Amino acid sequence: MWSIYLNVAIEGVLTGLVYGLMALGLSVIFGVVRVVNFAHGEFAVVAMYATYVLFTAFRLDPLWALLPLAAVFFLVGYVLQAALINPFVGRPEHEQFILLVGVGIIIVNALLIGFGPDARPVNLSYGFDSYEIGPLLIDKPRVFAAAAAIAVAAVLFWFFGRTRTGAAIRACADNLVGAGVVGLNVRRLYALTFGLGLACVGAAGALLVTIADAAPSLGPAYTLVAFIVVIIGGMGSMAGALVGGALIGVSEALAGFLFAPSMKSMFSFALLIAVLVLRPQGLMGQRP
Amino acid sequence: MSDLWRSVTLRGRIVIALALGVLLALPLAADRYVLSVLTLIFYFAYVGQAWNLMMGYAGQLSLGHALYVGVGGYVAALLWLRLGIGPWLGVFAAVAVASAFGAAIGWLGFRFGIAGVYFALLTIAFAEFTRIGFDHLELTGGAAGLFLPFEEKRVGEWWNLRGGQLLFYYLALGLASSAVLLVALMVRSRLGYQWRAVREDEVAARALGIDAFAVKMAAVVISSAMTAVGGVFYAFYYNNLFPSQVFEISRSIELILAPIVGGLGTVFGPVIGAFVLTPLGEALIAGTARLGIDAPGVKAVFYGIILIVIISVMPNGVWPRLAEMLGLKARTS
Numbered sequence: 001m002w003s004i005y006l007n008v009a010i011e012g013v014l015t016g017l018v019y020g021l022m023a024l025g026l027s028v029i030f031g032v033v034r035v036v037n038f039a040h041g042e043f044a045v046v047a048m049y050a051t052y053v054l055f056t057a058f059r060l061d062p063l064w065a066l067l068p069l070a071a072v073f074f075l076v077g078y079v080l081q082a083a084l085i086n087p088f089v090g091r092p093e094h095e096q097f098i099l100l101v102g103v104g105i106i107i108v109n110a111l112l113i114g115f116g117p118d119a120r121p122v123n124l125s126y127g128f129d130s131y132e133i134g135p136l137l138i139d140k141p142r143v144f145a146a147a148a149a150i151a152v153a154a155v156l157f158w159f160f161g162r163t164r165t166g167a168a169i170r171a172c173a174d175n176l177v178g179a180g181v182v183g184l185n186v187r188r189l190y191a192l193t194f195g196l197g198l199a200c201v202g203a204a205g206a207l208l209v210t211i212a213d214a215a216p217s218l219g220p221a222y223t224l225v226a227f228i229v230v231i232i233g234g235m236g237s238m239a240g241a242l243v244g245g246a247l248i249g250v251s252e253a254l255a256g257f258l259f260a261p262s263m264k265s266m267f268s269f270a271l272l273i274a275v276l277v278l279r280p281q282g283l284m285g286q287r288p
Numbered sequence: 289m290s291d292l293w294r295s296v297t298l299r300g301r302i303v304i305a306l307a308l309g310v311l312l313a314l315p316l317a318a319d320r321y322v323l324s325v326l327t328l329i330f331y332f333a334y335v336g337q338a339w340n341l342m343m344g345y346a347g348q349l350s351l352g353h354a355l356y357v358g359v360g361g362y363v364a365a366l367l368w369l370r371l372g373i374g375p376w377l378g379v380f381a382a383v384a385v386a387s388a389f390g391a392a393i394g395w396l397g398f399r400f401g402i403a404g405v406y407f408a409l410l411t412i413a414f415a416e417f418t419r420i421g422f423d424h425l426e427l428t429g430g431a432a433g434l435f436l437p438f439e440e441k442r443v444g445e446w447w448n449l450r451g452g453q454l455l456f457y458y459l460a461l462g463l464a465s466s467a468v469l470l471v472a473l474m475v476r477s478r479l480g481y482q483w484r485a486v487r488e489d490e491v492a493a494r495a496l497g498i499d500a501f502a503v504k505m506a507a508v509v510i511s512s513a514m515t516a517v518g519g520v521f522y523a524f525y526y527n528n529l530f531p532s533q534v535f536e537i538s539r540s541i542e543l544i545l546a547p548i549v550g551g552l553g554t555v556f557g558p559v560i561g562a563f564v565l566t567p568l569g570e571a572l573i574a575g576t577a578r579l580g581i582d583a584p585g586v587k588a589v590f591y592g593i594i595l596i597v598i599i600s601v602m603p604n605g606v607w608p609r610l611a612e613m614l615g616l617k618a619r620t621s
Contacts (some may be wrong), residue, residue, distance in 0.1 A: 084600075091603070093404045094343065094408075097408065098548060098599045099595070099596060102591075102593070103596065105538075105588050106593065108585070108588070109586070110589060111585075113584075113585045117584075216585075220538070224412065224416065227409055231406070231409065262420070262424070263424060265416070266420040266421065269413040269417040269420075272413045273410065273413050280401070280406060
């Protein structure tokens with residue numbers, strides 16, 4: 001009996017790592033630019049549709065689609081920050097919020113107009129393959145997706161930890177005035193950060209097609225998932241995003257298995273409320 | 289009250305009297321469609337005002353106000369359907385339950401120092417939690433929804449809110465104007481000044497001896513209570529309630545558009561915002577339908593663009609500028 005639960009939990013962790021990658025983008029943007037990207041999930045759904053189009057038109061595997069999508073989303077993020085969002089840095093939170101809510105509404109409904117409300121599946125040739133490990137049956141696409149998510153996250157960790165630009169971005173996050181004083185181009189670094197955040201979303205979106213069929217209505221839902229993951233893991237903590245993602249993945253999977261699939265996000269919200277009240281800095285965040 | 293009237297400029301008095309007179313007399317001239325659009329405008333002006341109280345004056349960002357609309361609507365509808373208690377009584381129960389929700393969220397948020405974006409997320413979390421809960425609640429019909437039957441013999445029973453467009457037109461007009469009056473009065477009260485002090489600088493406000501917790505609690509309780517009344521109106525006007533429709537986060541966002549566009553923290557902002565947005569949205573639907581385009585997302589895309597433009601160019605909303613242009617600026621803000 002325990003093996004079923006273990007099976008569900010492992011699938012949850014694998015799904016959760018993809019959520020974690022998406023949330024990582026949100027965490028990076030918030031941690032550095034101090035702007036809450038309320039259109040985060042909407043961008044992820046755009047990436048899902050792009051993956052769907054690439055798959056149906058060119059039979060491009062989502063795992064490969066991930067690379068061009070991350071690159072394109074990097075550019076989108078860079079331009080978006082430089083052109084639209086930068087004037088909002090330092091303005092009241094609700095104004096940033098409303099700006100990005102507007103962006104999110106436009107994206108969801110543009111997708112609705114373009115593709116209609118029906119879900120678009122990506123039917124992989126190995127979609128139903130699975131690995132058999134003892135009594136456990138693990139879906140192959142999820143293993144691939146989780147591995148890819150970890151790989152992308154590792155690149156990001158390396159970038160922030162080992163490169164000069166990464167260090168410069170961290171300097172902006174730690175002390176904005178100081179960063180300006182030593183001559184860092186904060187505007188450019190912010191745009192770069194937003195680009196990196198959206199690159200995560202682009203990559204995560206490509207992987208999300210292995211978990212769910214692309215549909216416009218997923219946008220707000222994924223935005224909320226990303227927020228829940230980031231707050232549970234700790235705003236601004238990169239490792240926290242992955243841990244929080246895995247946690248939410250497990251909670252969703254177990255709730256869906258034990259109760260009803262439609263009730264799974266109820267538990268995520270309950271978890272969010274508990275964390276906000278009991279440990280607002282998140283599991284791995286530092287108290288502000 | 290007379291104090292309030294005295295603070296309005298002469299021009300302002302004339303405009304208010306004229307506007308009210310025209311709106312009261314309008315049903316004599318206008319057709320059903322115009323009245324239905326105006327009813328919608330008043331509804332959004334009303335719930336927008338309730339939200340404005342909390343965000344515009346007390347500075348607490350709630351993105352879960354659909355929760356109070358839904359709870360208020362469901363409570364009154366259930367009392368009517370199951371126990372035969374009419375909405376004029378039911379509204380008290382609706383207000384009680386919704387403000388209990390508001391108080392719970394406020395208590396959790398303010399007691400544990402959850403502020404800004406985090407507080408907004410807390411409100412979303414509660415609204416979404418409740419939405420999914422109602423989806424699975426058998427008492428309320430679950431995801432299949434709750435319907436208020438249309439009965440021929442009850443038409444005209446205004447005391448049970450069973451009537452036609454005219455009834456709801458005047459009801460919505462009454463709600464919207466009393467909300468304007470209520471907020472105008474509250475803003476000039478001691479509590480109103482305390483709200484703005486907390487909004488501008490909570491630490492400084494507390495240093496002056498303001499009980500910030502109590503003041504913010506008052507804002508969330510009053511705001512949720514007012515919104516619940518809007519929910520009762522919604523339930524009896526549309527005669528149906530679906531969790532996926534009333535509690536949706538898009539509903540919470542729709543409800544905050546008017547005050548943002550009109551002007552946060554101004555008494556007439558939500559009204560002006562509703563008068564600008566709702567007809568534009570309706571015209572857009574009619575226009576695209578005439579062009580033969582049947583795209584359900586067009587109106588929302590337009591709202592999204594409006595949001596971005598307004599918040600980029602006029603973060604204080606339309607009303608402050610409009611008031612200045614028309615020479616209506618009250619002596620005290």
